[in-house]
Amino acid sequence: MFRKGSTLVVLIAVVSLIAAVSAFGGKSSTDATTVAVTAGKPTEFRFTLSKRTVAKGITTFKVTNKGAIKHDFKIAGKKTVALATGKTATLRVTFTKAGRYAYLCTLPGHAVAGMKGTLTVK
Numbered sequence: 001m002f003r004k005g006s007t008l009v010v011l012i013a014v015v016s017l018i019a020a021v022s023a024f025g026g027k028s029s030t031d032a033t034t035v036a037v038t039a040g041k042p043t044e045f046r047f048t049l050s051k052r053t054v055a056k057g058i059t060t061f062k063v064t065n066k067g068a069i070k071h072d073f074k075i076a077g078k079k080t081v082a083l084a085t086g087k088t089a090t091l092r093v094t095f096t097k098a099g100r101y102a103y104l105c106t107l108p109g110h111a112v113a114g115m116k117g118t119l120t121v122k
Contacts, residue, residue: 040067
């Protein structure tokens with residue numbers, strides 16, 4: 001068994017290792033990317049994204065409907081509720097692979113009218 005002194009040394013080593021990983025390249029929960037998504041501007045059937053390229057990991061989409069009718073936002077199998085004019089929703093997506101991810105409004109006819117695009121994940 002370990003003696004008290006040995007246990008203390010092991011505990012200090014573990015804490016030091018955790019601190020080093022956090023300081024030098026370890027990902028933390030604060031590394032998440034936020035993308036502001038505006039639906040219905042500049043025209044009713046368009047999205048405007050603050051970023052079109054994000055890093056792998058957690059991305060939070062803050063979706064605001066500035067259009068005159070309801071819109072939603074879908075990407076990577078997740079989507080918001082249909083948002084009324086002036087409403088906002090948050091969508092959190094974890095991208096584990098680099099690539100191109102299609103996004104769109106799933107309300108009938110909206111994607112065909114132009115509410116779609118591609119987000120690049122690197």
